[in-house]
Every structure is written in C-alpha cells, then in structure tokens.
Amino acid sequence: MSRYQLKEAHELVVDGKRYLFGVSTGAILGMDAPAARVVDFLKNRPGVSVQELAAHLESEGETGGTQEALEELVALEVVGSGGAGEWRGEGAEEPKGKGKIASLSACTPAPSHPCTSSSQPRLPFPVRSLVCHIARDCNLRCAYCYAEGGSYGQERALMDPEMTCRSVDFLLRHSGGNRRISFTFFGGEPLLNPQALRAAVQYGRAQEERWGKEIDFSLTTNATLLSEETVRFLSENRIGVTVSLDGPAAINDRMRTYPDGRGSYQSVLPQVRLLLDHHRTRPVAARVTVTRGVGDLGEIFGHLRGLGFSQVGFCPVSTRDARYALSLEDLSSFLEQLCHLAWRCISVRVPEAKGLQEPSFQGLESLEWAGKDLPASDSHPTRSGYNPEEAAGRPLPLSNLANLLRELHRGERRPYPCGAGLGLLGVGVDGEIYPCHRFAGSPDLSLGRIEQGLDLGRQTAFFQRVHSTKRAEKCLECWIRYLCAGGCYFESYVRHGDPFAPNLDYCRWLAEWIEEGLRLYVALAENRPGILMGLLED
Amino acid sequence: MKHVKAINLRAQALEARAKGELPDIYALQMQLPMSCSTVFDPGWEVDGMFGLAGLCQPMENDLYGCSADCWWPAQVPDELVNYPGWSDQCSAAVRDWQKIKFIQGGP
Numbered sequence: 236m237s238r239y240q241l242k243e244a245h246e247l248v249v250d251g252k253r254y255l256f257g258v259s260t261g262a263i264l265g266m267d268a269p270a271a272r273v274v275d276f277l278k279n280r281p282g283v284s285v286q287e288l289a290a291h292l293e294s295e296g297e298t299g300g301t302q303e304a305l306e307e308l309v310a311l312e313v314v315g316s317g318g319a320g321e322w323r324g325e326g327a328e329e330p331k332g333k334g335k336i337a338s339l340s341a342c343t344p345a346p347s348h349p350c351t352s353s354s355q356p357r358l359p360f361p362v363r364s365l366v367c368h369i370a371r372d373c374n375l376r377c378a379y380c381y382a383e384g385g386s387y388g389q390e391r392a393l394m395d396p397e398m399t400c401r402s403v404d405f406l407l408r409h410s411g412g413n414r415r416i417s418f419t420f421f422g423g424e425p426l427l428n429p430q431a432l433r434a435a436v437q438y439g440r441a442q443e444e445r446w447g448k449e450i451d452f453s454l455t456t457n458a459t460l461l462s463e464e465t466v467r468f469l470s471e472n473r474i475g476v477t478v479s480l481d482g483p484a485a486i487n488d489r490m491r492t493y494p495d496g497r498g499s500y501q502s503v504l505p506q507v508r509l510l511l512d513h514h515r516t517r518p519v520a521a522r523v524t525v526t527r528g529v530g531d532l533g534e535i536f537g538h539l540r541g542l543g544f545s546q547v548g549f550c551p552v553s554t555r556d557a558r559y560a561l562s563l564e565d566l567s568s569f570l571e572q573l574c575h576l577a578w579r580c581i582s583v584r585v586p587e588a589k590g591l592q593e594p595s596f597q598g599l600e601s602l603e604w605a606g607k608d609l610p611a612s613d614s615h616p617t618r619s620g621y622n623p624e625e626a627a628g629r630p631l632p633l634s635n636l637a638n639l640l641r642e643l644h645r646g647e648r649r650p651y652p653c654g655a656g657l658g659l660l661g662v663g664v665d666g667e668i669y670p671c672h673r674f675a676g677s678p679d680l681s682l683g684r685i686e687q688g689l690d691l692g693r694q695t696a697f698f699q700r701v702h703s704t705k706r707a708e709k710c711l712e713c714w715i716r717y718l719c720a721g722g723c724y725f726e727s728y729v730r731h732g733d734p735f736a737p738n739l740d741y742c743r744w745l746a747e748w749i750e751e752g753l754r755l756y757v758a759l760a761e762n763r764p765g766i767l768m769g770l771l772e773d
Numbered sequence: 774m775k776h777v778k779a780i781n782l783r784a785q786a787l788e789a790r791a792k793g794e795l796p797d798i799y800a801l802q803m804q805l806p807m808s809c810s811t812v813f814d815p816g817w818e819v820d821g822m823f824g825l826a827g828l829c830q831p832m833e834n835d836l837y838g839c840s841a842d843c844w845w846p847a848q849v850p851d852e853l854v855n856y857p858g859w860s861d862q863c864s865a866a867v868r869d870w871q872k873i874k875f876i877q878g879g880p
C-alpha cells in the first residue's frame with residue numbers, strides 16, 4: 236500500500252483558479268477542484284494512503300476524480316509516494332511553509348554516503364561569455380559608480396589592442412563545445428579605446444570560420460563618445476549595444492555627470508539619436524541604475540522608449556553608500572513600480588487587459604526574508620478577447636520582465652546564482668582573469684591571466700568557498716532557491732565584504748517579484764498562449 | 774491530463790515523460806551557462822567535508838538531475854524506468870537524505 240505526501244510547492248491563485256509552482260522541478264501546474272482537494276488533504280499530513288484520502292473525501296461528499304487526480308499529481312512530481320512496508324510515519328511534524336510537508340522517516344538505517352568525488356564542478360569548464368575591460372577609465376564620474384569613476388580604484392589605463400585580441404583568442408580556445416560565444420566590451424567607458432574594439436572585432440570575425448564558431452560581440456557604453464563612424468562600425472559588425480542612461484535630464488543628471496559636475500544628458504542625446512537611427516542590425520537597449528529615492532519608473536521607461544530604445548532594464552545600484560543605496564522604502568517602491576510597469580507592458584500589448592486591477596503591495600516590512608510563503612491574492616482577473624495580431628513576435632520592452640518570463644517558461648533551475656567563474660569570466664585591462672567583470676581590480680579573486688590561461692587551482696578554490704559558505708540555512712527553506720541560488724557574488728562582496736556570503740538582502744524583494752512574474756505568466760499562458768509565445772521570442 | 778494542467782515547458786516535459794513519450798530533453802535539463810545568469814549542472818557532489826550539510830542547490834539538483842530528468846548511470850537509481858518512487862520521501866535532500874530508499878540488487 237502506497238503512502239502519499241506533498242512535495243515542496245508554492246501555491247498561487249490567479250483568476251480564482253489554483254496553481255502550483257514545483258519548488259525543485261520548476262514546473263507550473265494548474266489544478267481543478269478534485270486535484271486541489273487532494274492537495275489540500277495531503278497538506279500537513281505526513282504520508283496518507285489512498286484509502287484514507289478516499290474516506291476523507293467521501294465524508295466531505297466529494298468522490299469524483301480523486302484517484303485520477305492523485306495519479307496525475309504523482310506523475311507531475313507534486314505528490315510523492317512510498318510503499319507502506321518500507322516507511323514509518325513519525326507523527327505530524329509541523330510543516331514549514333505552505334505546501335511543504337514534514338517528511339517520513341525511513342526504517343532503513345541512514346546509508347553511508349556512496350560518493351567519494353570532490354565537491355567541485357568539473358573543471359576546466361567551457362567558457363561561453365567573456366566580459367573584457369578595454370578601458371579602466373571613464374569620461375564621466377557617475378556618483379554611484381561601483382568602479383569608482385571607471386578606474387576600479389586603480390590607475391587609469393587602456394587595454395592594449397593586442398591583449399584584446401588575445402582575449403578573443405582565449406575565449407575561442409576555452410569555449411569547448413559552445414558554438415555561439417559572446418564577447419562583451421566593458422569598462423570604464425570602452426569607447427575610450429576604439430582601437431582595441433576594432434582590433435578585437437576584426438580579429439574575431441577573421442577567426443570565426445576557422446573555429447567553426449560564431450562570436451556575438453556586444454558593448455556597454457555611456458554613449459558620450461559615439462560618432463557616426465563608430466555607429467556604422469557597430470551596425471556593420473552586428474555589435475549589440477546597451478546604453479547606460481537613467482532617464483530624462485532631470486533624473487539622469489542627478490547622478491550621471493562629467494568630472495566638472497555637468498550633467499551628461501544634453502551631450503549624450505545627439506549620440507543616442509545617432510545610434511538609434513543608424514544601428515540597424517541589433518536592437519539597442521537602455522540600462523537604468525536605480526538609486527535612493529527611486530523616482531518615477533514609468534516616466535523613465537516612457538522617456539527611454541520614446542527615444543527609441545527597444546528594451547529598458549532597471550537594476551538597483553550596487554553600493555553601501557547611504558547617499559545612493561536603496562532604503563527599505565525605496566526597495567518597496569521600486570518593486571511596486573516595477574510590477575505596475577510589468578502589468579502595463581502586458582496590457583498595452585493586450586488592450587483588453589487595460590482595465591486590469593494593478594498589483595497592490597503592503598510594502599516590505601523587512602529586507603531579510605527567508606522565503607516564507609506569501610498570501611496568494613487574486614487581484615488579476617482573466618482578460619479575454621485579446622487581439623493576437625497585436626502582440627505576436629514583438630519582444631517585451633521591459634527586460635526585467637522579459638528575462639523573468641523566459642526563466643519561468645523554461646522552468647529554470649540553477650545550482651549557482653550565475654555563470655561567474657564558470658561559463659562567464661571577466662578580464663581586466665592588464666589581462667588578469669576574474670570570476671566576472673565586476674570583480675576586476677580585486678586581485679585576491681583573480682583566476683589567472685589571459686596569456687597563461689585559467690588557474691584551475693584558484694578556480695577550484697573559488698568554488699570550494701562557494702560551496703562551503705554561499706548557501707545559507709535560509710536558502711534551504713526558500714521556495715525560489717532554484718531561481719536565486721543565493722544571489723550575485725558581487726552584491727555580497729559590496730554589501731558584506733564577502734562574495735561568498737549568501738545575499739539575503741533582497742530575498743523578500745525577489746520572491747515578490749517572482750510571484751508577480753508567475754501570476755503574469757499564468758494569466759497569459761491560460762488566456763492567450765499565442766501572445767505569450769510572441770513575448771518570449773528574443 | 775484531466776485534473777492537472779501542465780502550464781510551462783518543464784511541466785509539459787514531465788507530462789510527456791509520464792505518458793511514456795520521449796520528453797523534450799532540453800526542457801528537462803539544466804540550461805547551459807550563459808552571461809550574467811548562467812546555470813550549470815555540476816554532477817554528483819558532496820561538500821568540503823564529504824558530507825551534505827554544506828550544500829544547498831547542487832546536491833538536490835544533482836540527485837534528482839541524475840535519477841530523473843536525464844538519467845545516466847551514476848551511483849543513483851534511475852527514476853525513469855526502474856525505481857519511480859525512489860526519492861519521494863526526500864523533498865529536501867540536504868535535510869532528508871537519510872530517507873532516500875536503498876536499492877538492493879539489480880532491477
């Protein structure tokens with residue numbers, strides 16, 4: 236006789252219907268009434284037999300579909316089953332968090348662990364993206380810059396074009412089976428070093444065929460130094476461009492200034508126009524850094540979209556400096572506005588959704604949040620009668636949302652927060668390799684040099700520390716742990732002085748944002764799957 | 774399925790597997806590392822002390838990664854064909870690993 240119990244899941248209600256997000260599977264499932272009844276009965280019960288389940292539902296006057304629903308829940312890994320002979324209930328331990336059930340204890344003794352392999356990811360690991368600092372210098376002095384005026388706290392310097400070509404070579408050599416690889420020009424302001432940019436692109440394009448690989452070049456710039464000629468080069472070579480710009484002049488110029496304190500907006504505008512008008516081969520994105528006070532995200536978004544950026548992404552500033560860092564209220568307002576913006580993006584695309592009740596938040600009472608379940612609200616009723624033509628094939632203009640929906644669609648599960656140190660590496664102007672671009676100038680975290688290659692010992696040590704420290708008790712209980720995996724190493728470094736500390740500062744924020752994404756995803760998938768597919772396209 | 778609806782790709786892949794169809798392997802696998810938000814399936818692991826206490830995601834991912842989604846002949850019973858309920862009592866591997874069943878002999 237099999238005994239059943241619920242596996243870990245996060246529950247939500249959209250348009251009066253109940254859904255589950257499988258914490259470890261990443262599967263999103265809708266339940267009808269019989270399935271929901273089974274789930275409800277299994278909650279708080281550590282191991283239930285079919286007979287018990289049937290008896291209970293019968294006593295409630297519900298019988299139809301129970302057995303079938305149970306089988307489906309088992310097949311989709313929401314409910315687990317075990318043979319009764321092998322299991323002994325341990326009494327109803329209080330479950331931790333919604334949808335989570337205290338487990339049974341096996342009669343069998345604890346097995347000795349079969350594994351003797353090391354805890355390390357298998358190295359060398361094929362590199363997919365290389366982010367290269369071609370300039371450790373910048374012509375702006377944005378107040379919040381984590382790179383301290385583009386210099387990363389070191390002497391200002393440009394990368395030798397030969398070193399840039401070697402870096403391209405490094406990427407080609409270390410990319411293993413990856414056929415599409417990406418090389419990003421970063422800084423400082425990379426356009427302070429146009430020689431290196433041109434040399435690397437020419438070299439890379441010439442090597443692609445020989446290696447049978449395709450290099451996706453991209454550039455992150457403040458746009459101040461763009462010329463007609465540069466834009467033509469970027470367009471001709473299909474170089475993806477992201478412009479750092481914080482919105483209209485009044486907002487942008489509070490932080491993004493020249494060394495003499497002048498705001499940068501006015502001088503950037505003509506270049507941005509030039510870029511948007513003449514870069515024909517790739518969409519151009521804007522990246523907004525959100526700082527203390529937050530401002531009006533809708534206004535910023537509208538302004539940048541109005542200029543012609545095809546995507547706008549918002550990112551909170553990385554700093555502990557209280558003048559710029561987001562306070563608790565700021566984070567709350569940021570989240571609220573981002574969610575509203577997300578709904579707006581969808582409702583613009585899907586006109587009938589305009590009257591949709593927008594998300595409402597009570598605010599975040601605490602930054603640290605260990606992933607306790609949030610009350611499932613039902614604030615977003617079904618929207619019907621969308622016009623599929625309206626939307627098909629046009630990607631979402633809010634990159635935060637586009638990325639989240641894509642992750643939820645695939646049911647992504649990530650064992651590490653990002654590819655830093657594995658598939659993604661950063662290179663400093665001097666050819667020093669770092670776990671990612673943002674660590675440039677932190678010599679203790681160097682992973683080798685472009686000329687000599689990766690130092691496997693250091694890479695191993697990096698992941699030893701990731702494994703021994705990054706995962707907090709809190710993460711073990713957290714329903715978004717397979718999407719977050721402890722958070723950005725660099726954020727932890729900035730906030731706690733230790734890249735390996737779990738980044739518990741944004742837990743609550745992140746969980747609410749993902750919850751909102753789930754809601755949107757489910758609403759679209761259920762009502763207008765065609766539109767959703769169009770939005771997910773790149 | 775009649776009572777539970779698979780909404781996203783992952784759920785659809787689980788459903789395909791349950792029906793005995795060949796699931797979309799990509800949808801079941803961990804995604805390959807890319808850019809700032811890369812993912813990676815590191816294989817069976819223990820922590821620095823050869824235990825499990827220091828692990829969070831990798832252990833659980835690997836455990837189920839090896840046994841269920843993309844079965845390969847590791848030290849883990851395969852859930853796909855021979856041992857479907859093998860890890861059912863163990864929803865959080867780090868905490869509940871003692872509760873994983875033994876498999877004796879061959880299938």
Ligand code: SF4
Pocket residue numbers: 604605606707709710711713714715716717719720721722737738739741742743745746
């Ligand atoms: S750091 Fe991430 S995984 Fe860990 S508890 Fe916070 S949100 Fe969850």
Ligand code: SF4
Pocket residue numbers: 652653654655659670671672673722723724725726808809810
């Ligand atoms: S450590 Fe942070 S900044 Fe670096 S790649 Fe990872 S998420 Fe991105």
